Amino acid sequence: MxxxxxxxxxxxxxxxxxxxxxxxxITPTIILLLAINIFPLIWTIYLSFTDYRSNxxxxxxxxxxxxxxxxxxxxxxxxxYMQTTAxxxxxxxxxxxxxxxALAMFINKNFKGNSLLTTIIxxxxxxxxxxxxxxxxxxxxxxxxVFSYIIDFFADVxxxxxxxxxxxxxxxxxxxxxxxxxxxxxxxxxxGLRSIPEYLxxxxxxxxxxxxxxxxxxxxxxxxxxxxxxxxxxxIENFKMFDMVVSLxxxxxxxxxxLASINLKREAFENWKTGYSSAFATILFVTVFGLGxxxxxxxxxxxx
Amino acid sequence: xxxxxxxxxxxxxxxxxxxxxxxxxxxxEMAASILIGxxxxxxxxxxxxxxxxxxxxxxxVGTVGYIIVSHFPE
Amino acid sequence: MIRSAKMLKVxxxxxxxxxxxGIIVTFYALVTVMPLLWIVATSFKSPPDSxxxxxxxxxxxxxxxxxxxxxERSRQTDEYIEKLGPPETWYEEIVRExxxxxxxxxxxxxRYWNSIFIGFGSTFLAVVLGTMAAYGFSRFKVxxxxxxxxxxxxxxxxxxIAVAIPIYLMYRELGLSDxxxxxxxxxxxVNVSLAVWLLKGFVDEIPREYEDAALIDGxxxxxxxxxxxxxxxxxxxxxxxIFCLIFAWNEYAFALLLTSGxxxxxxxxxxxxxxxxxxxxxxxxxxxxxxLLPIVIVTVxxxxxxxxxxxxxxxxx
Numbered sequence: 123m124x125x126x127x128x129x130x131x132x133x134x135x136x137x138x139x140x141x142x143x144x145x146x147x148i149t150p151t152i153i154l155l156l157a158i159n160i161f162p163l164i165w166t167i168y169l170s171f172t173d174y175r176s177n178x179x180x181x182x183x184x185x186x187x188x189x190x191x192x193x194x195x196x197x198x199x200x201x202x203y204m205q206t207t208a209x210x211x212x213x214x215x216x217x218x219x220x221x222x223x224a225l226a227m228f229i230n231k232n233f234k235g236n237s238l239l240t241t242i243i244x245x246x247x248x249x250x251x252x253x254x255x256x257x258x259x260x261x262x263x264x265x266x267x268v269f270s271y272i273i274d275f276f277a278d279v280x281x282x283x284x285x286x287x288x289x290x291x292x293x294x295x296x297x298x299x300x301x302x303x304x305x306x307x308x309x310x311x312x313x314g315l316r317s318i319p320e321y322l323x324x325x326x327x328x329x330x331x332x333x334x335x336x337x338x339x340x341x342x343x344x345x346x347x348x349x350x351x352x353x354x355x356x357x358i359e360n361f362k363m364f365d366m367v368v369s370l371x372x373x374x375x376x377x378x379x380x381l382a383s384i385n386l387k388r389e390a391f392e393n394w395k396t397g398y399s400s401a402f403a404t405i406l407f408v409t410v411f412g413l414g415x416x417x418x419x420x421x422x423x424x425x426x
Numbered sequence: 427x428x429x430x431x432x433x434x435x436x437x438x439x440x441x442x443x444x445x446x447x448x449x450x451x452x453x454x455e456m457a458a459s460i461l462i463g464x465x466x467x468x469x470x471x472x473x474x475x476x477x478x479x480x481x482x483x484x485x486x487v488g489t490v491g492y493i494i495v496s497h498f499p500e
Numbered sequence: 501m502i503r504s505a506k507m508l509k510v511x512x513x514x515x516x517x518x519x520x521x522g523i524i525v526t527f528y529a530l531v532t533v534m535p536l537l538w539i540v541a542t543s544f545k546s547p548p549d550s551x552x553x554x555x556x557x558x559x560x561x562x563x564x565x566x567x568x569x570x571x572e573r574s575r576q577t578d579e580y581i582e583k584l585g586p587p588e589t590w591y592e593e594i595v596r597e598x599x600x601x602x603x604x605x606x607x608x609x610x611r612y613w614n615s616i617f618i619g620f621g622s623t624f625l626a627v628v629l630g631t632m633a634a635y636g637f638s639r640f641k642v643x644x645x646x647x648x649x650x651x652x653x654x655x656x657x658x659x660x661i662a663v664a665i666p667i668y669l670m671y672r673e674l675g676l677s678d679x680x681x682x683x684x685x686x687x688x689x690v691n692v693s694l695a696v697w698l699l700k701g702f703v704d705e706i707p708r709e710y711e712d713a714a715l716i717d718g719x720x721x722x723x724x725x726x727x728x729x730x731x732x733x734x735x736x737x738x739x740x741x742i743f744c745l746i747f748a749w750n751e752y753a754f755a756l757l758l759t760s761g762x763x764x765x766x767x768x769x770x771x772x773x774x775x776x777x778x779x780x781x782x783x784x785x786x787x788x789x790x791x792l793l794p795i796v797i798v799t800v801x802x803x804x805x806x807x808x809x810x811x812x813x814x815x816x817x
Contacts, residue, residue: 140640143721147636151629151692152648158689159655162666169666176669195479204478208470225528228521235522241803242529245536248799248806249792252752256771257539257788260781268538268555301532309807362659365752369771383661390665391757403662405482409469412462412489414657415496418650419455 163407170400177394190401199377200385200402207382209292210367211360214299215353221300222307223349229308230315244309246302255369258298259285262370285371291378295367299360307352314348315341347424354417358410382406454495461488536792543785550781564598565782567591569608569773569790573600608787611769615791618680618765619748622687626744627737629688630695635725637696638703639711649700656693660753668757680763686754691744698743702736703729739805742798749795766791 170190174183194200225243229236246254261269262284270282284294318340326336364383367373373380373388380388386406390399465485468477542550544561573595581601587593595602633652637645667686668677676682706729714724752767759765770787773780799806 140721144636144640144642147632147640148642148648151633151652151696154629154685154689154692155652155655158667158686159658159663162663162670163658165666165669166662176665191482195482196475198475201475201478204470205472208472211470221528225525228525231518231521233518233522233525236525239525239529241800243525243532244803244806245796245799246532248746248795250750250752250767250795252750252756252767253770253788253791256784258535260542260779260784261535261538263551265553266551266555269535271553271555301535305532358657362661364659364661365767369752383659386661387664387753387757390661391668396665396669400665403659403665406659407662408482408489409466409485410657410659410662411654412485412492413466414654415489415492415650416459416462417657418653419459 166400166403166407169397170404172397172400174396174400175394176390176396186397190398191405193398194402194405200382203377203380203382203385206292206378206380207361207363210295210299210363210379210381211357213292213296214303214360215357217296217300218304218307218356219349219353222304222352223311223345225304225308226311226315229312244305247305249302251302251366252369254298254302255366258294258370262294286375288375288378291371291375295370295379298366298370299363302366303356306356307349310348310352311345314345317348318344347420351417351420351424354413354420358413358417361413362406362410451495451498454498455492458488458492458495461485461491464488536796539785539792540789543782543789545782545785547780547782550785562594563591564594565780565786567594568780568783569786570606571595571602572604572606573598574603575600608766608769608773611764611766612790614680614683614763615749615765615767618683618687618763619745621680621684622691622748623741623744625684625688626691626695627741629692630699630740631730631733631737633692633696634699634703635729638700639708649697652693652696656690656697661757664754664757667754671758678759678761678763683755683759683763683765686758687744687748687751690751691747694747695740695744698740699733699736702733702740706732735805739802742802742806746795746798 171185171187172183173186173189175181229240258269261267262282264270264281264283264286267284270284273282274280282290284290322340323336326340331339362383363381364387367379367381368384368387371379373384377385382402383406386399386402389395389402462485465481465483465488468481468484471477541557541559543565544563545556545559546562546564549556549559550565571591576599578599581596581599584601587596592602636642637649642648671677671682674682676685710728710732711721711724714728715721719727750767751765755765756768759768766787770784770791773783773787
């Protein structure tokens with residue numbers, strides 16, 4: 123790359139050469155990531171071929187081949203948790219895109235005070251998901267919670283047991299996730315809107331395009347990459363969702379809101395099926411990694 | 427890995443070889459992405475447990491393929 | 501990015517549509533902020549007020565929630581309390597009204613301190629390592645550069661639970677379980693990937709000419725980095741640091757699985773504040789308020805710096 127022309131013109135005048143400096147700067151990070159991320163990952167993959175149980179450290183580890191993978195991938199239960207995860211991801215994404223997109227359009231009208239309001243709207247996504255889940259359990263209390271009270275007040279449906287009811291619990295987690303993360307979708311839509319150069323609209327004006335045409339041919343195509351980026355990122359995050367849902371419903375009632383990560387944690391740290399859950403973890407990881415590669419590609423496209 | 431879009435340095439010196447390279451890698455990356463997407467759908471669809479059972483293999487092939495393909499010309 | 505003020509002159513919306521947009525966004529902002537205000541209000545309620553029906557908007561504020569949050573108490577008989585004589589402190593007085601006596605401080609302050617210590621420690625390390633690596637990746641020819649950068653970002657995407665199993669085993673072997681050091685190392689590793697990714701964007705934007713000039717003036721490359729590049733990166737480093745701090749502050753999954761006593765941070769502790777007969781909501785709300793307040797302040801004060809981090813650099817200033 124042409125980046126380096128300068129460095130060749132001015133060879134290390136004093137002290138370290140560029141090459142050793144580059145390695146000195148980069149290696150610590152790489153070593154740390156190897157030790158804390160990659161090594162554990164390889165270990166997980168190794169364990170996924172064994173019947174290891176971490177609550178019985180003395181026991182001899184037996185190699186079981188692909189048995190754990192077969193167990194995970196033929197289990198109707200795990201299949202069910204995957205579907206639960208899918209409905210969570212799909213419903214949160216649909217709702218958040220609809221609201222976030224609309225909000226971005228409104229905020230882009232540049233009315234007085236929109237900067238302050240935008241800041242307020244951004245607050246939830248900076249907060250700790252686990253703590254957010256905890257305090258929403260309070261708002262969701264059937265009799266005394268303010269959420270149920272307000273819904274009952276306007277819709278007269280009686281006390282709502284958002285967390286305890288089989289029908290409502292999936293919505294309970296979708297609502298909290300929407301409250302937290304709609305601003306993220308909004309933010310990226312806003313970035314897309316603001317990246318549209320003014321002259322496109324000017325040209326459209328000259329061509330006497332109506333508002334709908336302007337939206338369809340100028341606004342939408344320009345926002346779409348940003349929207350895709352947002353959905354891909356949030357989709358991946360919600361695919362591995364753990365903290366907020368654990369502290370809100372911990373998978374219940376029954377296993378209605380048992381997302382894949384929550385079940386994984388249960389198998390690994392409550393049932394201590396380390397080998398089995400390592401296989402499960404590997405499956406989740408490969409999925410996230412695959413989607414992540416697509417995300418990085420999209421991110422670089424949008425950035426450039 | 428060539429996940430980054432071509433740098434200005436690349437585009438500036440776009441020889442025929444490099445133009446060819448971009449031409450080749452694109453569709454392959456797309457194919458791998460589609461395979462990953464397909465695998466993810468298989469993993470989470472509610473219709474057939476057989477599709478679910480083969481989802482992981484699909485995602486794995488797609489992901490490994492993606493890594494290989496993104497190194498194609500070099 | 502085009503500044504908002506400059507654009508939309510053509511499609512300049514009419515006064516009415518601005519009004520409508522303003523009202524809708526204001527309504528949404530109110531819906532957003534309501535749950536938070538409700539929690540702050542609850543932290544000043546008494547336990548009976550917190551579970552009354554209908555939920556009360558007007559109530560007599562008390563610090564009982566905060567007292568309960570910071571103290572351990574035990575219920576005593578009236579005779580026992582009478583024997584103790586009059587309460588010596590204002591918080592004793594609040595506790596006595598419920599026929600209880602303070603038996604000692606609770607663990608909340610320690611958990612909060614852990615959050616601060618681990619958060620700042622890991623942020624400092626992540627930013628130092630990240631700045632160096634970002635500069636290295638931005639300025640030097642590194643073999644497999646794109647692969648390494650992708651590898652760094654992909655580590656950020658790992659589901660925490662998927663790597664938690666071996667980290668749990670590894671930490672058990674190394675004696676790092678439930679230690680602040682272990683948590684700092686772990687959070688540093690998670691944050692450094694974000695730090696490299698964000699900071700590289702900032703370094704890329706600093707013109708090379710500045711360094712060239714310094715090199716011609718006889719600086720070594722390292723000196724040029726310290727004296728020329730670093731000062732230019734200040735804003736970027738600050739933004740990255742805040743982002744790392746927020747991540748470490750909010751993290752739950754690792755904290756839940758790898759800490760139990762000594763090094764536990766606040767997020768796994770807050771849900772476990774138990775009162776008599778279920779959760780003590782005013783105390784939980786008090787803990788939540790104290791825990792979320794710094795983040796709310798940071799978000800409001802530094803919103804513009806945060807935008808880039810939120811979107812992995814997709815939003816440029």
